Each structure stands twice: as structure tokens, then as C-alpha cells.
Amino acid sequence: APAVEVKRAYNEAKHRLAVCLGGQASELVVTAGATESINLMINSIDGHIVSSAIEHDAVLKTLGDNVTLVAPSKKGNIAPRDIQAAIRPDTQLVTIAIANHELGTIQPLRDIAEVVRAERRRRFEAGEPTPIYLHTDASQGAGQIDINVARLGIDALTLNAGKIYGPKQVGLLWCNRMIRLQSLVRGGGQERGLRSGTENVAGTIGFAVALELAQQHRNSENNRLRQLRDQLQNQLTEAFPWAIVSGDQKHRLASHLHISFPGIDAERLVFMLEQKGVLVATGSACAANSGTRSHVLEAIGLAPEAADGSLRLTLGRLSDAKTCTVAAREIIAAINTEKARLA
Numbered sequence: 001a002p003a004v005e006v007k008r009a010y011n012e013a014k015h016r017l018a019v020c021l022g023g024q025a026s027e028l029v030v031t032a033g034a035t036e037s038i039n040l041m042i043n044s045i046d047g048h049i050v051s052s053a054i055e056h057d058a059v060l061k062t063l064g065d066n067v068t069l070v071a072p073s074k075k076g077n078i079a080p081r082d083i084q085a086a087i088r089p090d091t092q093l094v095t096i097a098i099a100n101h102e103l104g105t106i107q108p109l110r111d112i113a114e115v116v117r118a119e120r121r122r123r124f125e126a127g128e129p130t131p132i133y134l135h136t137d138a139s140q141g142a143g144q145i146d147i148n149v150a151r152l153g154i155d156a157l158t159l160n161a162g163k164i165y166g167p168k169q170v171g172l173l174w175c176n177r178m179i180r181l182q183s184l185v186r187g188g189g190q191e192r193g194l195r196s197g198t199e200n201v202a203g204t205i206g207f208a209v210a211l212e213l214a215q216q217h218r219n220s221e222n223n224r225l226r227q228l229r230d231q232l233q234n235q236l237t238e239a240f241p242w243a244i245v246s247g248d249q250k251h252r253l254a255s256h257l258h259i260s261f262p263g264i265d266a267e268r269l270v271f272m273l274e275q276k277g278v279l280v281a282t283g284s285a286c287a288a289n290s291g292t293r294s295h296v297l298e299a300i301g302l303a304p305e306a307a308d309g310s311l312r313l314t315l316g317r318l319s320d321a322k323t324c325t326v327a328a329r330e331i332i333a334a335i336n337t338e339k340a341r342l343a
Contacts, residue, residue: 006201009201009205010199010201010204010205011025013201013204013205013207013208014028014030014204014208016208016211016212017172017204017207017208017211018174020147020208020211020212020215021147021148021149021157021174022148022149022150022151023149023150023174023176026177026192027174027175027176027177028172028173028174029172029173029175029181029191029192029194029195030170030171030172030191030195030199030200030204030207031170031171031172031173031195032169032170032171032200033160033161033162033168033169033170033171034058034137034139034158034159034160034163034171035058035171036171036184037137037158037159037160037171037172037173038056038058038059038062038137038158038173039058039062039184040173040181040182040183040184040194040195041093041095041135041156041158041173041175041181042059042062042063042064042093042095042135043062043182043184044179044180044181044182045092045093045133046092047066047090047091047092047093047130048066048067048068048088048090048091048092049063049064049066049067049068049091049092049093049094049095050067050068050070050083050086050087050091050093050094050095051063051067051068051069051070051094051095051096052069052070052071052072052078052096052097053069053070053071053072053295053299054072054076054078054100054102054103054295054296054299054300055095055096055097055137056097056101056137058137059095059097059137060295068086068088068091070082070083070086071299072105072299072300073300074300074301075103075105075246075247075248075249075300076100076103076105076246076247076248076296076300077105077107077108077248077251078096078107078108078112079108080108080111080112080114080115081115083096083112083115083116084115084118084119087115087116087119087132089123089128089130090130091119091130091132092130092131092132092133093132093133093134093135094112094115094116094132094133094134094135095134095135095136095137096109096112096134096136097136097137097138097139097140098136098137098138098140098141098145098147098152099140099141099144099145099252099253100140100247100296101139101140101296102258102294102296102297102312103246103247103248103252103256103258103296103300104140104247104252104253104255104256104257104258105247105248105251105252106141106145106248106251106252106253109136109152109153109154110151110152110153112134113134113152113153113154114153116132116133116134116153116155117153119132120132131178133155133156133175133176133178133179134153134154134155134156135154135155135156135157135158135175136152136154136156136157136158137157137158137159138157138158138159139158139159139160139163139171140163140253141253142159142160142163142164142211142214143163143164143214143215143217143218143221143255144218144221144222144225144253144254144255145253146218147159149174155175155176155178155179156173156174156175156176156179157173157174157175158171158172158173158174159171159172159174159211161203161206161207161210161211164210164211164213164214165210165213165214165316165317166203166206166207166209166210166211167202167203167206167207167210169200169203170200170203170204170206170207172207181194183195183196185197221254221317222254223254225254225255225315225316225319226254228315228319228320228321228324229254229255229256229257229313229315231321231324231325231328232257232313232315232324232327232328233245233257233259235325235328235332236259236328236331236332237259239328239332239335240261240332240335242261242262243259243260243261244259244260244262244302244306245257245258245259245260246258246259246260246297246300246302246310254315255314255315255316256312256313256314257312257313257314257315258310258311258312258313259310259311259313260302260306260307260309260310260311261309261310261311261335262303262305262306262309263305263309263342264309264335264338264339264342265308265309265338266282266308266309266310266311267282268338269311269331269334269335269338270282270311272334272337272338273330273331273334276330276334278326278327278330278331280311280312280313280327280331281311281312281314282294282310282311282312293307293308294307294310297310311331313327
């Protein structure tokens with residue numbers, strides 16, 4: 001019967017997703033994206049939460065008042081010792097993205113997991129019943145970082161299919177069975193009663209294929225993107241030695257280049273480059289719509305005039321040496337045009 005085949009295909013896709021994460025299919029909730037997954041996770045916690053000042057808005061706007069935000073370094077790193085200092089006896093969740101969405105800085109998640117484990121051990125030995133969990137949003141890093149939940153030592157992980165060339169409007173929340181999730185969407189009781197509504201079967205199958213491909217090609221794609229990104233960065237910094245490259249140069253996503261041209265209006269650059277077929281962003285794609293200065297750049301202490309001249313360049317599967325050369329040429333031309341206009 002078709003209905004039975006559809007159910008089987010859906011369960012098989014969830015199993016494939018779980019295998020990619022090193023978890024069980026019974027620990028997954030399929031959602032309409034990472035934002036919903038993050039909301040489901042954070043809204044299930046009623047105690048104190050520790051996070052960072054450079055998280056995505058999907059995290060920051062969901063956290064509520066009982067939260068401590070850890071400040072990043074100038075490169076956007078979150079130090080495990082700062083997480084440790086922020087944890088209180090009533091802290092129930094630490095949530096830190098695996099990599100920053102604007103800077104590309106990759107966080108020391110395994111070390112943060114060690115901090116959370118040590119606190120859990122301390123509570124157990126002291127007879128304190130309050131649980132503590134570690135959640136990461138891995139949406140930015142799924143194609144470039146190992147996201148095996150056991151190796152990372154985390155308790156919960158959120159993902160987005162669209163970021164790895166899968167279908168839009170599909171995401172997931174993986175979390176270990178110790179966490180008692182509180183449903184946001186009530187109704188027919190799908191997804192173990194945690195996310196009611198008809199399952200997105202086609203989207204989930206597409207998600208599984210996309211995640212398998214992303215992991216299969218991770219190392220080769222990382223090397224390819226890193227070479228292209230470095231080539232682009234070198235061309236821009238040679239043309240403008242005063243440009244500022246933000247993020248941790250040693251530990252950042254191969255796909256990300258965050259570069260600032262102080263005194264130049266990045267919004268104008270975005271518009272000019274779009275006319276030439278070069279798509280760049282000023283901040284995170286979501287925050288760029290609000291017209292306010294990026295909270296990430298403010299948190300790392302980037303000067304306002306540098307923040308206002310910031311471009312976020314992201315490379316992907318369709319990027320090659322030719323497109324990067326064209327992009328560099330057009331960005332250089334646009335900045336020179338702006339400099340002449342301002343002179």
C-alpha cells in the first residue's frame with residue numbers, strides 16, 4: 001500500500017540522518033528548519049541558560065531573561081573557561097553554535113563539552129538533582145566539520161537542510177533521551193508527540209541525501225574551498241592593505257571570509273556588486289534585513305566604521321577559481337568607485 005511505503009521511506013530517511021550524526025532515529029525530531037529546532041530545544045528548558053553574545057538571533061531571541069551571555073574574544077572565540085565561570089548551580093543548558101554564522105570562527109566544542117561533563121559529575125557527587133545539557137546549532141558547519149554527536153560529547157544538536165544544499169523548510173533536532181522536550185506544535189501527535197502535523201516526507205528524504213553527500217565530500221570540499229577563499233582574501237588585501245579580516249584565521253570555516261573596508265558603505269557595495277552579478281552580504285543573511293548593525297561585530301569590538309564597511313563572502317559548491325577571480329575584480333572596482341566618490 002502506498003501509505004505503508006511512504007511511512008517506510010520516511011523512517012528510512014530518519015535512520016540515514018541519525019547514522020550521519022552517530023545517533024538513533026528515535027532521538028530525532030524533524031522540523032521545518034533550524035530556527036524551529038532551536039526554539040523547541042530552548043523552550044524545553046526552565047532553568048538558567050549559558051550562551052554567547054555572538055549566537056544567531058534564533059538563539060538570542062528565544063533565550064528569555066534567565067541567561068548569562070559569555071563575551072567572545074576579538075576573533076570570535078568562546079573560551080571554555082568563560083563558560084565554566086558562567087555556569088551556576090541552577091544552569092540547565094549551555095548552547096553554543098559549532099561555528100559563527102558571520103565570522104566563520106569554529107568553537108572548541110569538545111572542550112566546552114568537557115566543562116559541562118565536569119559540572120554534571122560535580123552535581124552527581126554532591127547529590128544535586130539539577131540536570132545540565134550542552135546544545136549546539138551545527139547548521140553552519142555540517143558540510144565542513146565533524147558533527148558526530150558522540151565524538152563532540154554533546155547532548156543536543158540542531159541542523160538545517162537548506163545550508164547543505166538540501167530542501168528548504170526542513171531541519172532537525174537531535175537530543176539524547178535524558179532531555180524532556182516540551183512540544184511547541186500540538187495536534188495529531190507525530191514525531192513522538194513533539195511536533196504534530198503531517199510529516200514532510202520528500203523534504204526529509206532530500207535532507208538525508210544532502211547530509212550524506214556533505215559528509216562524504218567534506219574533506220575534499222574543505223581543501224578546495226580553503227584554497228579559493230585564501231586566493232580571494234589575498235587578492236582583496238593586496239589591493240587594500242588597510243582592509244580588516246575578522247574571525248579566527250586558524251580556526252574558521254573554509255567557506256567564510258569576513259572582510260571590512262573602514263569608511264566604505266557596505267550597503268552601497270552590496271547593491272553595486274549585485275548589478276554585476278556578484279552576491280555578497282553585509283552581516284548574517286537574516287540580520288541584514290533589519291538595518292541594524294551586526295551584534296556579532298559589536299560583540300567582538302569591531303569599530304563602527306569598520307562594521308559599516310563589512311562584507312561577508314561565502315563560497316560553496318558552485319564556486320570555482322574563475323568566479324572568485326571575477327568576484328575579487330568586481331569588489332576591487334566597486335571599492336575604488338566608492339573611494340573616488342568620497343574623495
